[in-house]
Amino acid sequence: EAGVVQSPRYKIIEKKQPVAFWCNPISGHNTLYWYRQNLGQGPELLIRYENEEAVDDSQLPKDRFSAERLKGVDSTLKIQPAELGDSAVYLCASSSRLAGSYNEQFFGPGTRLTVL
Amino acid sequence: SQQGEEDPQALSIQEGENATMNCSYKTSINNLQWYRQNSGRGLVHLILIRSNEREKHSGRLRVTLDTSKKSSSLLITASRAADTASYFCARTDSWGKLQFGAGTQVVVTP
Numbered sequence: 001e002a003g004v005v006q007s008p009r010y011k012i013i014e015k016k017q018p019v020a021f022w023c024n025p026i027s028g029h030n031t032l033y034w035y036r037q038n039l040g041q042g043p044e045l046l047i048r049y050e051n052e053e054a055v056d057d058s059q060l061p062k063d064r065f066s067a068e069r070l071k072g073v074d075s076t077l078k079i080q081p082a083e084l085g086d087s088a089v090y091l092c093a094s095s096s097r098l099a100g101s102y103n104e105q106f107f108g109p110g111t112r113l114t115v116l
Numbered sequence: 117s118q119q120g121e122e123d124p125q126a127l128s129i130q131e132g133e134n135a136t137m138n139c140s141y142k143t144s145i146n147n148l149q150w151y152r153q154n155s156g157r158g159l160v161h162l163i164l165i166r167s168n169e170r171e172k173h174s175g176r177l178r179v180t181l182d183t184s185k186k187s188s189s190l191l192i193t194a195s196r197a198a199d200t201a202s203y204f205c206a207r208t209d210s211w212g213k214l215q216f217g218a219g220t221q222v223v224v225t226p
Contacts, residue, residue: 033214042204042216043159056213091159102146102212104161 002026004108006092012114018080021111025073025094032069033105034077035091043091049075050097079113087115122205122220130225135192137220139205140185146208148181148188153219154201162190162203195224 005024013019025032031050035043046065048056051072060067064083069075079086089112093105123138139148150162165172165181165188172179178191192199202219209215 031212040218042206042219045213045215048213056211093159097212102208102214104149104164105214106161107151107159109158 004092004094004106006090006108006111008111009109010112010114012116013082014116015084016081018078019082019113020079021077021090021092021113023075023077023092023108025075025092026106029094029096029106030072031095031097032075033093033095034067034075035093037089037091037110039088046077082113082115084115087113089113122203122217124220125218126221126223128223128225129195131196133195133224135195135199135222135224137190137203137222139188139190139217141188141205141207142186144210145183146210146212148179149206149208149214150177150179150188150190151204151206151216152201153204159204192222195222197224197226200224 007022033048034046036046037043045059047054047060047067049069052069065079067077089110091107091110093107095103095105121140129135145167147164147166149164151159152162153159163174163177163179165179176193181188200223202221204216204219206214206216
């Protein structure tokens, strides 16, 4: 079974440029997450989707970040414009949710973003 | 903000020794999970313990959960060099939000 796929793996851009990350979750997983992980820290949730619906985007900086999950499968996270402080690893994860329970999440390899 | 706090922040042991790390949290949980992250690699799920469970085993891993103390521990027995990684605890709250701690960096020397 294929794992969570993310692209690109690495991205270097100059500040004020736009950037987009793509994620393909594990087949059949209805819940998809985007996290940001700064060096030496644990991941922090940016947004969680259940199918097509964003059920938790409270940590997403909405002035510059946007995300979509069309058709409830693949997802794209965009930053426009990027700032120096956005340099981090952006992780996508997916999980299957049974009624009343939350299960383990499966993470992709991440996209390491460097903003110059 | 990091909602789980791991202790210690770093741990250095020799192969064959046991490694124990602890995690504390502040609010109620649906479950608590432990993940491992090797240098330059993604996060890998190790074990999930639900709020009504007290202990769980998986291979050389043993996790305990004390909801009265809002704490959990991860024990790795007979450690190997390949266990060198960062270990994160993450709590799932009642709404399904997973919040990670800052992690424990474990180095196992041959």
